[in-house]
Amino acid sequence: MLHVQIQKKFAGFQLDVGFTVSSGVTALFGPSGSGKSVTLKSISGLLAPDQGEISLHDTVLFSSREGINVPPQKRRIGYLFQNYALFPHLNVAENIVYGIRHLPKEEQQEKRTKLIQMMQLHGQEKKKPGEISGGQQQRVALARTLATDPQLILLDEPFSALDSAVKSSLRAELLDILEAKNIPAIIVTHDLNEAYSMSDHITIIEMGRIMQSDNKWNIINAPANIAVAELTRAKNIFSGTIAKQEEMEKTGVNTSWGTFFLTPSSPFTPGKTIHFFIRPHHIQVFDPEEKHLPEENILEGTVTNIISHIDSHTLYLKKTSGPADDVVFVKVNDDLFDKLNLAKNSRVCCYFPPDCIGVIG
């Protein structure tokens, strides 16, 4: 259990974060320059916050009030640096055992062998960091951290330089290790998918402030504010005012794209301005000629651009009568894409299912 409540000021940047990390994996997710690395450095003791408190399992690691600042050596917190920070003068094997030199020789050897196996580094033992590829370097850094059996692991974008084949197996293995050893971890990542699939809990940081720290389901489905919605790629964000409630079951919102209806139970007072979003893959697409269209939450548009993915396509939709620059993003799978014979300038009809519309805040 890690408690963090710290402030740190730099020229032109002010960090002021508070959050708690329990067992399992927490993803620290935020745009570049938001203070992720600074936060991790403070937790590990490499950087002293100006103010605040950090404690791990009831041990106070830092407290400006009590004048405590445990040195990094004594914190038993593993750290995987963003640029690896491998020792260029030591070979791969020597890098891995660097932190366990105090152990008996056999034990060092045993750990080293296990980690080299786990990290798929056979045959690289004698090479210097400069002689192996970026991905291999990252795996050595990971092995070096794991060798010391830390109580908490901080990983600063651990997978950014890995190729996808190695990445997915390393991700799964890392999760296994963390779970097996019951080591809580904080993973800094830019990749929302990675944050989502690796973690239980996501902490979102922007411009030095925590925007939301919650279980991952809430982060995705109930973003606390527009910043979170944007960062989690909600993509289609609308603002509007609540319409007069004609019927009890429906809440209508008037937007520049038209009126949309939320789920029946949404308790908003008419006239209030709200923001809501719908993710691209939740939007249902129809041929405009289709007869049995839903009656509400329908939007007609023209495809202005298509980005193809392996199993799907993202359409950029513009409404002729809509605001000039605004685009609605829609994700359709291969089958439907082929069936509707979509291409640039195709006209389509979209339906926003009310239960897929999330309200922000």
Next chain:
Amino acid sequence: MLHVQIQKKFAGFQLDVGFTVSSGVTALFGPSGSGKSVTLKSISGLLAPDQGEISLHDTVLFSSREGINVPPQKRRIGYLFQNYALFPHLNVAENIVYGIRHLPKEEQQEKRTKLIQMMQLHGQEKKKPGEISGGQQQRVALARTLATDPQLILLDEPFSALDSAVKSSLRAELLDILEAKNIPAIIVTHDLNEAYSMSDHITIIEMGRIMQSDNKWNIINAPANIAVAELTRAKNIFSGTIAKQEEMEKTGVNTSWGTFFLTPSSPFTPGKTIHFFIRPHHIQVFDPEEKHLPEENILEGTVTNIISHIDSHTLYLKKTSGPADDVVFVKVNDDLFDKLNLAKNSRVCCYFPPDCIGVIG
């Protein structure tokens, strides 16, 4: 039009690649240590191959036979380094205009303003590379390269340090720029999705050899060999022998998981050993109690693990009677996942649609 046909030997590594790049974006995709960076360095002239020839738009840049080796300065090839290689002593603005110092002051300024705008670097102009975040650094490096109006751009993992929000907009913008300026580009990437969505053509490299160089559709759907299938995350790869052809329309393959039928027209001689694959999202999942199951290409299994993504879930399936370690990966979307009430140890039925089964080679 870039032609590359080169060999280069290092201790323990031998590069021997040949491929052609036309207009548009080519992704150079391969595992770490496969020789991607070495290939890019050779093209840019930073590294002299031992043998071979490189030509761009009918200009020979390198030829061991003719003793030609045009210096990098004269090649007009932009290069985005994997570790950015920003000049630490120059500020952001100075870095950006570094390569266009010979232009008139106003022109430099104009380009700089445009690039800072494009790269969302407002307010960072006066900062040194050490004072901006990793993602900002990468954008500066990109701007610096684009400033020189290169004839070809080589990008060594340009997006690996970016956060997803910036990433997708930068990707789209980069594609726009390349298309608008008609600059061909080679993008090295570890991310298959990135390779697929950014490029027209994918060149796959492994252990210093080109495995396949083709348009992206063929790479995904008709991998030339198992290596390519694995690298493109075909995931479920089976090997088997062609069964006696009972009927004209069907080709059966006997595997350790049972017999599967390919598309009717598959022209294989009975007894031949072949490899085939099916991607996780192409596998259809049913409740085992379901009455109307297809009659063939059905596989029953138990869910041993689940990885959740934002809009889908990956199931790890084991067949009780199947090979001990083998797993079939199945991707199901949120709706179906909830409907079937899937969890660890659920039993499910899978159907492999014959037209989604790809044959390797």
Next chain:
Amino acid sequence: ADQKSSITVAAAANLKNSFSEMGKAFTAKTGIDVTFVFGSTGELTQQVKNGAPVDLFAAADTKSITGLAGEDLIDKDSVKNYAQGSIVLVPSKSAKFQVKYLGDLKNKDVKIIAIANPETAPYGKAAQDALVAAGIWDKIKDKVVFAKNIDETLTYVKTGNADAAIVAKSLVYGSDQKYYEYKAWNQLYKPIVQALGVVKASENHESAVKFANFVTSADGQKIMKNFGYEIP
């Protein structure tokens, strides 16, 4: 007995040749070994002042020795004048104009004249005094270059960089180096009387006194004469 068997003597640079002989003769006679530390009088004075473990100091002047005696660093009773040096004019073999007389130094083909630094080397002071007294100093002083000590002065002519030099006679006496000296020069500068003294802190006082006595003995003075010194 063991202690008496060796002494260390600090000797001015101009004594390099003569005192090497002196040492041999002394050891042959007394069985006491002598080690020499050669240097410029000024440097040696500073070393003795700061407690260099030497037993006897033979300077190129009297001033340094009486000064040290005044500071009680040298045994007053042991102070003796043991030699008188003189200066000679040395032409450079390669010089365009071969000087013979002091007046020749005014010749326009004599471009560089080397003397030892008058501030730190007694022989340099003598050379300067002589040139002033001869009334030519003001005319040639722009051609004069000071060397660190009398040794290096000679090096300047030997390498042909100075056209002429004024050095200690003892450095060239008996060598194949051409030089000129005239009786009349004696009036031009104060006699260069060299004094020695036993260092107060010496642990080999007895042997040091023996050496001092040997230098001023008939045998010792003969050796000095052989190297071109006068007897004071």
Next chain:
Amino acid sequence: MTDLDFRPLLLSLKVSTLATFFIILIGTPIGFVLARAKFKGKSILDSLFTLPLVLPPTVLGYYLLVAIGRQSPLGKLLENQFGINLVFTWQAAVIAAFFTSFPLLVRSAKAAFAAIDPNMENAARTLGRSELSIFFTVTIPLAWKGLMAGVVLAFARALGDFGTTMMVAGNIPGKTQTMPIAIYDAVIAGNTGQANVLVLVMTLTAIIIIIVLNTVEQKY
């Protein structure tokens, strides 16, 4: 306190500044070549450049005296053709300071250049800049700290040179008497008071210059 003669100090500053200037001009490219080029006998060449440090200054001065003196081919040429005599001039003091101090810069420069990430220069190459302009806009700034350390060392050494300068430039008050020679004279002549004043002036000057150079070191 004696009336202070400022000529030695000014001469010393002129001589060591000029010597350092030439050392930077010649020593920097040599350090670069030693750091980057690969050729046979590099190791020997490398150690040859350190030799001036190993030789006693007076002996180095002696060899210089022989090499540029009036009997040397160079000296004869200069004297006959231009009526110039180098030895015993302040220019000779510059030459002396140059030779005693330049190993210090060469070594520091070599170490500084060797430490640069070659990708920096590679990046500049792909941006189309000529090798020469890359050298000045990337290589030099990145090696700056190490180079400046070498410059400080070389300048300090040039300022303090005594034996070599004494030998080739002599001790001509007002003409070739540098500060170290003046200090030496005062010490050896037993003028301890004057010597201390001179040492103090010299020390303060040196400290100021080193502080200024340290500030320049922070440039990049």
Next chain:
Amino acid sequence: MTDLDFRPLLLSLKVSTLATFFIILIGTPIGFVLARAKFKGKSILDSLFTLPLVLPPTVLGYYLLVAIGRQSPLGKLLENQFGINLVFTWQAAVIAAFFTSFPLLVRSAKAAFAAIDPNMENAARTLGRSELSIFFTVTIPLAWKGLMAGVVLAFARALGDFGTTMMVAGNIPGKTQTMPIAIYDAVIAGNTGQANVLVLVMTLTAIIIIIVLNTVEQKY
């Protein structure tokens, strides 16, 4: 060719090796502190460490003589307590070489330490290693090239020291006569032949040592 006396060479090697050893021992931490610590007056301290380079060697020798001579508090202490007199011993030559050469190592070390990426040491900290062991296993190896450049400079300078050694250790053949002093004597005495032989021996020795040190430089 004269019969060669090897004692000056051996003495020079002994003296400069020992001096370099102490320089490494004391100069490396000083260089580290100057590179890393932030405190008031650092810049002045920094330039003070360069002073020995600026002073003429003989003058430095004079001050050392005053400092460790019999009349000094230190000299009195040593003489009264242990009956030791440092002046004119080979130990004094070590002290002389130490002071003339140590600025060279301190400056090189400072530059080398300043160039290290602090994340390297940070990584070692999070791996639980003590500050001292990090210094030896990470900091020193990463600064190795710059440190070795400093060692080469300091050793070469120590080997070549003349004025300072002459002043505090004298010129006692077989006892304190180092190679530079022997060479000086030969040159000034006009024994050009002998001088050249000695210079050759000295030069070859220096080249061999520098080449060996250059090899050690490649260690990391």
